[in-house]
Structure formats: C-alpha cells, structure tokens
Amino acid sequence: MQLEGGTVSALLPSWMAEFAYTNNMIPLGDGSLDVRAWLALEATNTAEGVKSPIVLDTVARSHVELGPSGVVDESRSWIGVENAQLPALKWTATGGEVAVRQAVAESLGPVTLDDGRTRRPRGSLFVDARLPIGDGGSAHLYMDCLQGKQVRDGETHTDELPGTFGTFSVPGFAGKVGDTSLPEPVDADLLTNAGPPRAGAGQAAVLSSSSLRLRLTDAQRDLWFGNATDITVSGTLRLAGARSAEGTQEVEVERTATVPADGAVTLTLPLPNSTWTPTGTDGVDVRGARTLALDATAGGVTKQLTLTRITEGEPYPFARILRPGAPPASVTPTPTATPTPVATAAPVVTPTPTPTPTPKAGVAGVASKSLKVKSNRVSASLSCTGQTTCRGTVQLRSATKVKKKFVTLSKSVKYTVAAGKKATVRLTLSSAGKKFVRSKKRVSVVLDVKPASGKTVSKKLTLSR
Structure with a gap:
C-alpha cells in the first residue's frame, strides 16, 4: 500500500503569537517564518510499522491583531x-x-538540531520554529508534541491513541476447525482502545481496554459453529511483552x-x-502469539478453531x-527566556511547568450487581x-455463618484495576x-475486596447457578 498526497497542518500555541510579536519576531498583520518538523507515521500490522523521521521544511504563516488596549x-x-x-x-x-x-508517543527517535545537538523527543512530532530577532539573528522555539489531554491547570498529561487517516483489513491467519482447514485466510486482530500507559524501569503498568476481534466469512462460521445463534467463545491467549520482566503471560477470554x-459475523472478545x-x-x-486456539460451544457441541499467522516474523x-x-499540563504556558539578539544564538524557549499535585489514591469497589456460577x-x-491504580486481593464467602x-x-485472587476503569x-x-x-x-454471598493498603470493602450479592 502507498500513501500519496498527504499533508500536515498545525496551529501553534496561542501564546506564541503574542510572545513573537512583543519581541519583534513577527509583524503586525500578516507575516511568515521558517519551520522544520520531524514526524513519525505508523501503519499498524505492516512489516515497516513506523516511518521515522519524516523531515518537513515548510513555512508557517502568522497573523497578529491588537485589541482596543493595544495588547495582542x-x-x-x-x-x-x-x-x-x-x-x-x-x-x-x-x-x-x-x-x-x-x-x-516515543516513536520518533533522536533528531539532530541545526547546532549539531541531538534531542530524543517524547512525542511523535517535533517542531523547530525559527523566530527572527535583531539584525539577521534567530531564536529557535522547540515544541515536543504528544497525542494526549491537558485539560486543567496542574493536571498530568494523559497519552491517547492518535486518530487515523484510514483503515483497512488484510486477513492474516490460516485456520482450521479440528482437522478441517478453512477455505480462506481468517481476519483476526488484537486491538487496544486506550492510550498507552507509562512506567519506569521496575514499575508495573496496567494494560487495559484491549480485545481480540474475529471477522469470519459465512463459510468459516459454518465450519466452526454452523447456523447457531447463541454461542460461547473461550480460550487462553499468550501475550509477549518485549523488554518486560514478565516476558510472556496467558490471559483467558470468554464471551457469550x-x-x-x-x-458473515464479527466476534469481539x-x-x-x-x-x-x-x-x-x-x-x-506487547504482542500476541503467532498461533491461538479458541473453543466455540453451541447447542452443547464444542469445536476448536486454531489460527496460525501466515506471514513470518513477530506479530x-x-x-x-x-x-x-510526560510533561505536566499548563493551560497557558508562559515563556521564561527572551532570546538575545546575536546572530549565532539559538536559545530554547521553554514553558513554565506547573507543579503536579499528588494524585488521589485509588479506591477499589464492587461494580457487579449480582454473580453467577458457571463451570464452578x-x-x-x-x-x-x-x-x-487499585491493587489487592478479592475473595468470596458466605453471607451467613x-x-x-x-x-x-x-x-484469594489478586486484582489490578487501572484508575477510573473497571476490570x-x-x-x-x-x-x-x-x-x-x-x-x-x-x-447470598459476600465479596471481600482487600486493597494493598486501606480498609477491606465488602458487598453482599446474590449468587445464582
């Protein structure tokens, strides 16, 4: 596949226009300044993955208007x-x-600036806006751009998944039900719907909001579970975490x-x-394994679907x-340095960071309204x-003695629930x-949720068979 005719547009922070005009870097009315940007683009489920750095030399346009008081x-x-x-x-x-x-974020890799210094951006877009000063001099404003939210003053930056230019699917697994091979490749994906968490060396992070999606043709679903309308799909998936202490983990999936x-049918697990x-x-x-097996039970009959990746190499x-x-949020950053009017100078203008408040400790609770026994x-x-993140153990006991x-x-079973999420x-x-x-x-039973620190939370529920 080839991406052609793509363009990039960006609006720089609003405070930059006032700062640049006040320091005689851009004129009143319309003007322009040189910009160099380094960009990383990604195509998921491709051999190349990330293309980086894509260097863009372009021109930014400026427009300045003054208010009644003479201020920008x-x-x-x-x-x-x-x-x-x-x-x-x-x-x-x-x-x-x-x-x-x-x-x-983190996909761009090191970039080399005009003065020969190397920077490792945290984002996937790094911008060098060259602001003219004095008699032929210039200042460089470097902006490290991440996909994320900075909603309120003092809040920590939260990473998000970037929006997509477009998506399409290529079936990538050979499949068989029992000993019978499926007539054509199967379209299967491991997907995530949440922004990437952050963690330092030796610090655990919770991966949440992920799923396995199967898109089956009419012939494939007929071989696996026929024309049944109520099915239960279950299995154990092996996940591999490159550069992790855990190495690999097995997670159980089940959905009715x-x-x-x-x-055709789409199943999201x-x-x-x-x-x-x-x-x-x-x-x-974090990657899925090259092979996976799932059971589909319908009408008391269970058949196993085995999938094997067609292409070589790691998923x-x-x-x-x-x-x-990740940098702290600041609704209106304030520049802390004024460029010196020397032709060879290239100072970095940095927003004043806002102190990050101590995060409120997570409190675990029971979201279930009732419970059900299935296969013990x-x-x-x-x-x-x-x-x-909430961590601790959970155990079930009778409500009466x-x-x-x-x-x-x-x-007793260990639990880990990301802040603001359910698990x-x-x-x-x-x-x-x-x-x-x-x-x-x-x-009647009681679910006892005992956090790593703090009081045990107990909830009385009805358990049915």
Missing part, C-alpha cells in the same frame, strides 16, 4: 502551518487491521454472544487487564507501555475510583464453596 488579541492572532506536503510512503501489510496514523443465523513491568527505560511492546505490537516523564467459576466486576463460621467459597476477576469455587452452592439456585 490572542483570539484573533495565530501562527500555523497549512497543508505541508508529505512524501509518498509505502507499507507492506502483514495481516490484520492496518490503521495509518500519526504514531504514538448472539449472532445472526447465517452470513474483551481481554482481561494485564500488568507489565519494564526492565529498562524504553518501555514495553505487530498491538499495545505499548511508554517510558515515564464466578466472574465479578471491580471498579477503581481515584487517580492511581454456618456452625458459627463464615464459609470461605473461593481462594473482571475470576474466582474458582473451593471444595467447600462447591458443596455450599450445590443444592441452591440462589444464595
């Missing part, structure tokens, strides 16, 4: 780049959803879905949260954990309010738990 009116003054041309770029699809987009009686610990300062790339990372150090397993939904003691119904934990009934619920269709 920021609402009507601006500096921006419009439709800077991108070179033609080629990628080789390897199977799965190919999303062409500005790359996530209602699908049309015939025709949410992945449980997983925790990864970088071993160094370069973060973690493309579907999620990343980035190095720490119970799934419960936990929530985490606050600004830090039997022979003056509560019955422990399951083993599902799965508990396996103990021997005592199986005996306790064996003859009961419904029974």
